[in-house]
Each structure stands twice: as C-alpha cells, then as structure tokens.
Amino acid sequence: MKKIWNWYYGCASIRKKLVISYLVLVLFPILMLGIYSYCVSRENLLRQTRHTMESNVESIAYNLQSNIQRENDNIKYLSYNAKLREKLENSERDKNALVKELNTSVEPTFWYFVSSDKNIKGIEIFSPYVEQDLGSFLKPLTPEMQAWYEENAENYKTQWVVREDRIYALRMLLDAATSSKPIGVMKLEVFPDELTNGIYQSDYLNNGVALVDSQGQIMKRRSLKNDALEKKMELRIKGGEEPGFYETGKAMMAVSEKLSNGWSIYYYLDKEEISGQIIQILATTGCVMGICLGIAAVLMTVISRILSSRILQLKRCAEEVGQGNFQVKLEEDYSDEIGIVAESFNKMCLKINHMMQEMYQLGMEKRKEELKALQAMMNPHFLYNCLSSIKWKAIRSGQDEIADITGLLAKFYRTALNGGKQITIVQNELENVKAYLEIQLKSHENSFCVEYSLAEEGRECRMPNFLLQPIVENAICHGVELCEEEMGKIKIEYLCEKDFLIFHVYNNGSRFDKERAEQILNTPGKGYGLYNIRERIRMYYDGECGITGHITENGMVCFTIKIRKQISEKLFI
Numbered sequence: 001m002k003k004i005w006n007w008y009y010g011c012a013s014i015r016k017k018l019v020i021s022y023l024v025l026v027l028f029p030i031l032m033l034g035i036y037s038y039c040v041s042r043e044n045l046l047r048q049t050r051h052t053m054e055s056n057v058e059s060i061a062y063n064l065q066s067n068i069q070r071e072n073d074n075i076k077y078l079s080y081n082a083k084l085r086e087k088l089e090n091s092e093r094d095k096n097a098l099v100k101e102l103n104t105s106v107e108p109t110f111w112y113f114v115s116s117d118k119n120i121k122g123i124e125i126f127s128p129y130v131e132q133d134l135g136s137f138l139k140p141l142t143p144e145m146q147a148w149y150e151e152n153a154e155n156y157k158t159q160w161v162v163r164e165d166r167i168y169a170l171r172m173l174l175d176a177a178t179s180s181k182p183i184g185v186m187k188l189e190v191f192p193d194e195l196t197n198g199i200y201q202s203d204y205l206n207n208g209v210a211l212v213d214s215q216g217q218i219m220k221r222r223s224l225k226n227d228a229l230e231k232k233m234e235l236r237i238k239g240g241e242e243p244g245f246y247e248t249g250k251a252m253m254a255v256s257e258k259l260s261n262g263w264s265i266y267y268y269l270d271k272e273e274i275s276g277q278i279i280q281i282l283a284t285t286g287c288v289m290g291i292c293l294g295i296a297a298v299l300m301t302v303i304s305r306i307l308s309s310r311i312l313q314l315k316r317c318a319e320e321v322g323q324g325n326f327q328v329k330l331e332e333d334y335s336d337e338i339g340i341v342a343e344s345f346n347k348m349c350l351k352i353n354h355m356m357q358e359m360y361q362l363g364m365e366k367r368k369e370e371l372k373a374l375q376a377m378m379n380p381h382f383l384y385n386c387l388s389s390i391k392w393k394a395i396r397s398g399q400d401e402i403a404d405i406t407g408l409l410a411k412f413y414r415t416a417l418n419g420g421k422q423i424t425i426v427q428n429e430l431e432n433v434k435a436y437l438e439i440q441l442k443s444h445e446n447s448f449c450v451e452y453s454l455a456e457e458g459r460e461c462r463m464p465n466f467l468l469q470p471i472v473e474n475a476i477c478h479g480v481e482l483c484e485e486e487m488g489k490i491k492i493e494y495l496c497e498k499d500f501l502i503f504h505v506y507n508n509g510s511r512f513d514k515e516r517a518e519q520i521l522n523t524p525g526k527g528y529g530l531y532n533i534r535e536r537i538r539m540y541y542d543g544e545c546g547i548t549g550h551i552t553e554n555g556m557v558c559f560t561i562k563i564r565k566q567i568s569e570k571l572f573i
Contacts, residue, residue, distance in 0.1 A: 022300045030289060037285070042278050046252075049205070049274055050245055053254040056202040057267040060209070061256040063198035067119060068261055071195075072158050074113055075171050075188040078123065081106065085176040088138075089183050091129045102135040110137050119194045125173065127184030145185050153182050160261040162213045167192050169261075196220050199265065205277075207269040210237050214262025226270050237266050310338050314345070321349060405442050423567065426494070426501060427459040433468045433492060440476055448480040448488030458496035461565045464540055467533055468492075471505045471547075471559050474530060479509025479557060491556075496565075500545075503561040506552070521547060530559070540567055 084106050087098040110123050125138045126145040133139050141149060148170060152159065158171045168189035175181040199209050199220055208230065210221040216238055224230040229250055236253070243264075246253045253268035313330065320328045328349055330342040437450050472490065480488025486508065493504035520530050534547050541564055549559045 019300060019304055022296075022304075026296070027293060030293065034282075034286065034289060038278065038282050041281065042275075045274055045278060049252065049269075050247075050254075052204055053207070053252065053267055053269070054245060056204060056207075057254040057256045057265050060199050060202060060267070061259060061265050063201075064196065064211075064263070064265070065259050067195050067198075068160070068259060068263075070117075071119060071169055071188060071190060072260070074117065074120070075158055075169050075186055078110065078113065078188075079171050079173055079186045081109070082176050085173060085183060088125075088127055088129055088173070089175050089177075091127075098130075098138075099134060102138060106137065107135055119190045121189045121191050123189075124187045125184055126187065127173070129183060141185070145187070149182065149185050158261075160214075160263075162215075162217065162219055165192060167195060167219075192220070202267075205269050205273040207267060208233060209268075210234075210266040212237060212264045212266060216240055219263075224268070224270055226272070229270055233266075233268050241266070310334075310342075314338070314342060317345065321345075405439055422465055423462050424465040425459065426461050426463055429463060429465070429468055430454060430459070430492075430494065432466070433472055436469050436472060437490070437492075444476075444481075448476075448483070448490060451489065451491040453491065453493040455494050455496045458501055458565060461496075461501060462567050463501065463563055464536055464567070467536070467561055467563075468503060468505065470529060470533055471561070475505055475507035475509065475557070475559075479507035482510045483508060489556075499565060501563050501565055504558055505560075506556045506558045508556050510557075521549065533561070537561070537563060 083101050087094070087101040091098040114120050114123060123137055126141045126149070127138065128141050128149070130138055130140050149172075152170075152172060156172050156174065158169050160167065160169050166189065168187055171186050171188075172182050173184035173186055175183050196211055196219070199211055200222060202209070206225055208222055208224040210233075211219045213219050218234070218237060224233070233251060233253065241253070241255045243255050243257045246255070250271050251268055252271060253266060256265040256267075258264050317328050317330050329346050334342075434452075441448070441450065472492070475490055480490060489506075489508045491504070491506040493506070495502040495504075521534055522531065530547065530549075537545050537547060545563045547559060547561050549557070552558050
C-alpha cells in the first residue's frame with residue numbers, strides 16, 4: 001500500500017493522477033452518495049409526508065369547524081328571538097298573537113337563512129305548547145323530539161345529531177322572561193354533502209380520509225386502494241385514537257383535534273405509495289448516473305492528456321514568479337478557464353508592483369484633494385469678513401434682527417470651522433450648537449422651544465469637531481417642524497461620566513421604530529448626515545463609542561453620541 005502511495009504521489013504523471021483521482025474520488029463517492037441519497041430521500045419524504053398529512057388534516061378540520069360554527073351561530077341567533085319565545089310560551093292564551101308573530105317576523109327570517117345558506121336543508125321548531133303545525137316551521141313535539149326534550153331539559157348548548165344519512169343541530173328554546181325554562185326545541189338540518197365536502201378536497205398520494213362522529217361512527221369516508229389495509233384502518237378508527245400522528249408497519253395516520261361538536265378527522269395513507277415514488281426516483285437517478293459516469297470516464301482519458309500539459313506549463317511559470325521573476329509570460333491562445341488563468345497570470349506579473357504603489361498614491365492624493373476642496377469651499381477669513389460687513393450694514397439700517405442672526409451665524413461658523421482643525425473642545429462644540437439653535441429660533445419665529453442640561457465637567461476635553469450640529473438640524477427638519485398638535489421641543493443634554501462624554505439630543509417630532517433608526521444610521525447621506533457622524537466616530541474611537549437612536553418613555557425621539565474623554569489626533573493633523 002505504501003509503495004502504491006509513493007508511486008502515485010511522487011512518480012505518477014499529472015495525467016495518471018487525474019485518471020486515478022477521478023476513479024477514486026468520483027466513482028466511489030458517487031456510488032456511496034447514491035445509497036446515502038436513497039436513505040436520506042426516504043426519510044425526508046416520510047418527514048414531508050407527515051408534515052403534509054398534519055397540515056391537510058388541520059385544514060380539513062378547520063374548514064369543517066368553520067361550517068359547524070356558522071350553523072351554531074345561526075341556530076343560536078334564531079333561538080334568541082325574544083318575541084317568538086314570548087308568544088310561544090303564552091300560545092295557549094293567545095294563539096292569534098303567536099300566528100301573527102310567525103307570519104310577520106319568524107317565517108321571513110327563517111326562510112332567509114334557509115335560502116341564503118347552502119348548508120341548511122331546513123329549520124323546525126318543536127314545542128309542547130302547540131298541538132298542530134303552525135306555519136312552515138312550528139310543530140308539536142314528536143316522540144323523538146319529546147325524548148330529546150326530556151333528556152336535555154337542563155342542557156342549553158347546541159348538540160349535533162347524526163341519524164343514518166341525516167345531520168342536524170338541536171338547541172333548547174328557553175322562556176323569554178328568565179331564560180331558564182325550556183319551552184321548545186329548535187332543529188336545524190343541514191345537507192351532509194355540503195357540510196362535509198371539504199374532506200374530499202385534499203388528495204395526497206391516494207390518501208384515505210374518514211369523518212367520525214362523537215359516538216365513534218364513520219359518517220363519511222374515502223377509502224384506500226388497498227382493501228386489506230383499508231379494513232385494518234377501519235378497525236383502528238372505530239377503536240378510537242387520540243389526536244396526533246401514528247405510524248404503523250404499512251400505514252401512516254393523522255388524527256385531528258376533536259371539533260366543537262365532538263367529531264374527528266382521520267387522515268391516512270399507504271406507505272407503499274411513498275416507497276414506490278422513492279424506488280422510481282432511485283431507478284431514474286441510477287440510470288442517469290451510469291450514463292454520465294461512462295461518458296465522463298471516456299472524456300477524462302482524453303482531457304487529462306490535454307490538461308496535464310497546460311497545467312505543467314502553468315506550474316513552471318508559477319515557480320519562476322515565486323522566485324521573484326515577474327517578467328515571465330505564458331504563451332496561451334485558448335479562452336477556456338486555463339486560458340483565462342494564464343491571461344490573468346500574465347497581467348498579474350506585469351502590474352503587481354505598480355498596483356500596490358498606485359493604490360497607495362491614489363489614496364494619499366484623494367485624501368489631500370478632498371481636504372483642499374473642503375478648505376477652498378469655505379475660506380474662513382473671507383466668510384468672517386462678509387458676515388461682519390452684513391452685520392454692520394444691518395445695524396446702520398436699523399435691522400436689528402438681521403444683525404443678530406448674522407452675528408450668530410459668524411459665531412457659528414467660527415466655532416464650526418475651528419480654524420480648519422478637525423479637533424475641538426467640548427465647550428466650543430456646545431457654543432456652536434447654541435449659536436445654531438439661536439439662528440433657527442429666529443428663523444422659525446420661536447415656533448419651538450429649546451432646553452439645555454449641560455454638565456460643567458469635562459468641557460475642556462477634546463473631541464471631533466461638528467458632531468452635534470447635524471443631529472440638531474435633523475431634529476428640526478424631521479422632528480419639531482412636523483409637530484402639529486403640540487409645540488415643538490428640543491433638549492440638549494451633556495453628561496461627563498468616568499471615561500466617556502455623552503451627548504443626548506431630544507425632540508418631540510415624528511416617531512420612528514428601531515428598524516428606521518438603524519436605516520438612518522447605516523445609510524450614507526448627502527452631507528454631514530447621521531451616517532457620516534457614525535463613520536467619523538469610528539475613525540477616532542473604538543467599538544464602545546458611536547451614535548444610537550431610540551424613543552424615550554415620555555415619547556421623545558433621542559439620538560445619543562457616546563465618545564471617550566481621551567482622543568488621539570496624530571493621524572488627523
């Protein structure tokens with residue numbers, strides 16, 4: 001065995017290795033995979049079959065329960081007719097009133113239900129207070145109804161009765177005054193096929209299905225093709241089974257939860273139906289595998305010769321590159337995968353040194369140009385001079401409000417630009433926000449209010465410049481400006497903890513959920529948006545720092561910035 005391995009590993013050609021590897025690594029695993037696939041497919045199919053059976057029996061039970069509940073609601077509604085009960089109880093004294101009530105309200109209502117509900121076959125009222133048929137629905141007690149009437153004198157719930165091919169619901173009529181004295185029985189008969197048609201709608205692998213009443217009698221069924229197995233399943237059904245899933249030697253069965261009237265659904269099938277499908281799939285797969293393996297064996301012999309030579313050439317060139325020779329070139333005229341690799345290999349050898357240098361230079365130049373562009377867009381001295389001129393012109397013209405806004409704007413930009421530096425102190429950042437809010441208050445004619453809660457500690461600590469203003473701007477544009485029912489409110493809170501500086505910006509504007517907050521913080525904006533603030537914090541601090549958003553207990557929107565007291569500036573000079 002060792003000699004064979006040494007020969008294969010050290011002496012055999014690439015072509016021989018490809019052929020042998022194909023035989024060992026392809027043929028054998030495929031055969032094992034076929035066996036494994038059969039076992040797994042069988043288990044998966046059985047599992048899927050169980051899931052399908054459980055889903056189907058639940059669906060059938062749900063549809064049937066819906067029909068039953070509808071008729072329960074109908075008979076309950078009809079039995080609560082107060083005028084009918086009152087007249088029926090007093091019918092011995094006033095039969096004319098009873099007949100009149102039947103003609104005016106009872107008969108039209110009952111006929112409406114019968115005509116509008118395809119499940120209802122008929123409605124009848126049996127009462128000991130009448131001696132003959134009155135109208136279409138009111139009748140004296142029959143012997144059958146008399147027995148039920150006496151047996152269920154204290155049972156006021158709807159009961160379903162199955163008699164041969166007839167299905168009907170019975171409910172006791174109670175007196176109108178106390179609703180505790182039986183005065184009759186309402187009978188609502190349904191069409192069996194209409195009520196139970198849902199049990200035949202699910203056909204899965206020639207399954208069987210049975211509807212069993214509360215007495216354990218089979219009302220409706222669809223039988224299996226296997227008569228012997230069908231008889232065994234019938235015995236199990238009549239013996240009764242608890243709700244759940246059962247698997248025997250040749251059958252699988254799902255039993256529904258009992259319906260509100262005590263009925264159950266039995267859903268079962270023959271395992272041979274499943275095994276037949278698995279064998280068919282296995283046979284088809286085996287034939288395809290055999291044909292593919294035969295063709296692949298022939299092609300492998302031919303292709304291995306071609307591939308081996310080109311792969312060996314690529315190997316030799318790669319060894320030269322490994323030794324530092326990036327001038328090597330593969331002569332490759334093909335456009336297949338190996339040809340593409342060869343072409344990429346040649347390009348890599350020509351550009352590998354230039355690429356690294358170019359990437360580095362491009363990164364540095366881009367950073368410099370962005371900084372120059374930003375500085376050129378806002379020349380601080382020019383801006384301060386212009387704002388100062390506007391302010392004094394406004395003062396001379398008696399425009400005090402314009403002068404105030406211009407002065408605040410000059411103060412805002414003086415702290416915001418910070419002499420072109422990216423690092424400022426907490427005190428300047430807070431003054432910058434105050435100036436910005438004063439400008440906005442004047443521009444919005446004090447349509448919102450501002451509250452400050454600022455700690456005195458840590459105001460000399462250094463921090464990145466221009467972090468708070470974009471958040472405050474966002475709170476105004478997307479918060480307090482949208483307030484309709486109450487006055488807008490913004491609150492700035494600054495806290496200095498052991499190792500951290502914490503800034504809270506509250507507003508009572510439009511609400512958002514957690515997903516919306518994450519979208520805002522993780523989506524790039526057009527300028528100094530919340531996403532940009534998050535990225536700037538990541539540049540300066542570790543993972544414990546950042547910006548978050550949430551809704552407070554009093555319903556205010558809050559964005560929080562958490563940064564460390566200590567910051568390193570050497571990388572951002």
